[in-house]
Amino acid sequence: MNKKRSTGSVKATGNRNTRSRSLRTSIRRLPSWMRWGGAVVITAFYVWAFYYFFVSPFGFRWRALFGEPDYPQGYEIHGIDISHHQGKIDWSELRNAMIAKCPLRFVMIKATEGSGHIDENFQENFYQAREYGFIRGAYHFWSIKTPAREQANYFLSQVHLEEGDLPPVLDVENIPADISVEDFQREVLTWLHVVEDKYHVKPIIYTYYKFKESYLSDQRFDDYPYWIAHYYVDKVEYKGKWKFWQHTDVGRLPGIKGYVDLNIYNGSYYDLKKLTIGG
Structure with missing residues (x-):
């Protein structure tokens, strides 16, 4: 039983590694401008999400904590x-x-x-x-x-x-x-x-x-x-x-x-x- 579970685990890990290598290969085959453009879009999305969820709702609190609040x-x-x-x-x-x-x-x-x-x-x-x-x-x-x-x-x-x-x-x-x-x-x-x-x-x-x-x-x-x-x-x-x-x-x-x-x-x-x- 242990041997079967171990073999299954090795196969699953191998499949994941294969898919990961395939994805990296596909990305490397893309033109450089597409890779850079995708990176910019992803970065911009994370910056927007951080501001929208963590900065904007508490802007007044941040001003109050780190400077004179706007009364x-x-x-x-x-x-x-x-x-x-x-x-x-x-x-x-x-x-x-x-x-x-x-x-x-x-x-x-x-x-x-x-x-x-x-x-x-x-x-x-x-x-x-x-x-x-x-x-x-x-x-x-x-x-x-x-x-x-x-x-x-x-x-x-x-x-x-x-x-x-x-x-x-x-x-x-x-x-x-x-x-x-x-x-x-x-x-x-x-x-x-x-x-x-x-x-x-x-x-x-x-x-x-x-x-x-x-x-x-x-x-x-x-x-x-x-x-x-x-x-x-x-x-x-x-x-x-x-x-x-x-x-x-x-x-x-x-x-x-x-x-x-x-x-x-x-x-x-x-x-x-x-x-x-x-x-």
């Missing part, structure tokens, strides 16, 4: 969003931070996730943001594992917004695989309605623009302010109305070690103040 033009109201991933923040340094020669105006802070997790730095960040003069907001990260009403009630039990704070934010980026889009939308609306009943303001919906178009395009969501995530582009591609744009996740600011998400507000500082609770 969105025409916006003056800048902000950040933070969580425990930013570690301990030096708020005295952050207070004087400038983005594109404009002061930092607002800070969005991760508060809760699901129905039982609070960000370990939320209370500290939430307190310090107001102490250092920023307009602050708090967001809840949507979980696909917990009913919406439980998540909303947990958020309300942990987060106590005041006048001058931004409306509560729902960060929704995932849809369960085992429910319909209609049922998913009903769950999201449940969270929004429960929280709205508490604060009497429309919560802000954070999501990325393709998710919005795919799963939240129902007109029942049209009255809510949107915070759209779309990185490494010169302008947000979402065509609907939006209030905030998270344009990069590789921002650098004094007082924060490592990267931080940068955002802009689509309006004036007066408009931003009007958006706040009691504004």
Whole structure:
């Protein structure tokens, strides 16, 4: 048995070697201009593929990592969003931070996730943001594992917004695989309605623009302010109305070690103040 397998293997290897030699011989018989032309075409294809798949989609990220990023033009109201991933923040340094020669105006802070997790730095960040003069907001990260009403009630039990704070934010980026889009939308609306009943303001919906178009395009969501995530582009591609744009996740600011998400507000500082609770 071993001998037969060995013989078969030798024959297969011999056939492959024969085909390989035949191919090389055929290529050598081609005119030189055809060989060079083929090499140029193949090289050009690989260069194009590398640029299309690895460079173009992340051009803004590359600029941000290896040079000064190109911040969105025409916006003056800048902000950040933070969580425990930013570690301990030096708020005295952050207070004087400038983005594109404009002061930092607002800070969005991760508060809760699901129905039982609070960000370990939320209370500290939430307190310090107001102490250092920023307009602050708090967001809840949507979980696909917990009913919406439980998540909303947990958020309300942990987060106590005041006048001058931004409306509560729902960060929704995932849809369960085992429910319909209609049922998913009903769950999201449940969270929004429960929280709205508490604060009497429309919560802000954070999501990325393709998710919005795919799963939240129902007109029942049209009255809510949107915070759209779309990185490494010169302008947000979402065509609907939006209030905030998270344009990069590789921002650098004094007082924060490592990267931080940068955002802009689509309006004036007066408009931003009007958006706040009691504004």
